[in-house]
Amino acid sequence: MSGERHGPTRRQSKSRKRKLSSPVTLPSRVAGTYEITRASRVYAAPSESSQPIGDIEPAVKVSVVNRRDGWLEIHSKHGRPPGFIRTEVAARAAAQN
Numbered sequence: 001m002s003g004e005r006h007g008p009t010r011r012q013s014k015s016r017k018r019k020l021s022s023p024v025t026l027p028s029r030v031a032g033t034y035e036i037t038r039a040s041r042v043y044a045a046p047s048e049s050s051q052p053i054g055d056i057e058p059a060v061k062v063s064v065v066n067r068r069d070g071w072l073e074i075h076s077k078h079g080r081p082p083g084f085i086r087t088e089v090a091a092r093a094a095a096q097n
Helices: 010-021
Strands: 032-037 038-044 052-055 061-068 070-076 081-084 091-092
Touching: 052 081
Parallel strands: none
Antiparallel strands: 032 061, 032 091, 038 052, 038 081, 061 070, 070 081
16 A cells, blocks of 8 residues: 555646636527517727617517626627627517417
């Protein structure tokens, strides 16, 4: 038993630390179809000081791919550039059967 090591080696401990500190990707519960609830501008970036790239009217359905800092990132199914709207101007669309 002399010279026998018990427990993780120094190399094993480092690899465990790396596994614990690696970023974790969680599924987005935000992504999906939303309906615009009130007229709004669409911006090029998630800031009202960024360039407005269009307007969007109530009842329009949009594809949301991400949310950050009070903004929803939307992608067009019709070839328009992606944009950002405030979270308070849209609600998740009811699921259709």
